[in-house]
Amino acid sequence: MINTDQLIDILKSHDLRITNCRLDVIRFFLEEKSALSQGDLEHQFKQYDRVTLYRTLNSFLDSGILHKIPNATGVATFGLCFETCSPDHHDHNHIHFKCNNCGQIECIDDKTVPQVSVPSGYQVEGVNLIVDGVCATCA
Secondary structure, three states: OOOHHHHHHHHHHOOOOOOHHHHHHHHHHHHHOOOEEHHHHHHHOOOOOHHHHHHHHHHHHHHOOEEEEOOOOOOOEEEEOOOOOOOOOOOOOEEEEEEOOOOOEEEEEEEEOOOOOOOOOOOOOOOOOEEEEOOOOOO
16 A cells, blocks of 8 residues: 555655545555546546646646556557656557457556657657557456
8 A cells, every 4th residue: 555655655756746646546546556547537436527637647647647548449548657757758668459359558668669750850859659559457
């Protein structure tokens, strides 16, 4: 179990105000250890309205606590950033794995995205790699 002082330290280190919603959401991400959508948060936290949760997610994106994970469903999912991100720059050189059975999306932090080369004149700003398959729980 993550203690509240640790959560407060995370928020303070990212220059964010301490609110109950932010504490609850960051705790949920740390406990779940997988990508979550705004819908997941709405289901978990009935006491907060959609706008509050949306603003919480955006403040976490802007401050470098979360990163957005693209997927084919059109529903944004979010994963925790670690020491690689700042408010100015997200650096996620890792693979995301999506389970075809349960739909869970995880960051695979110990595997890096292969180097991508683009034609002259193009500038890469980010590379996203999602691997589809069956997770260890479903296998």
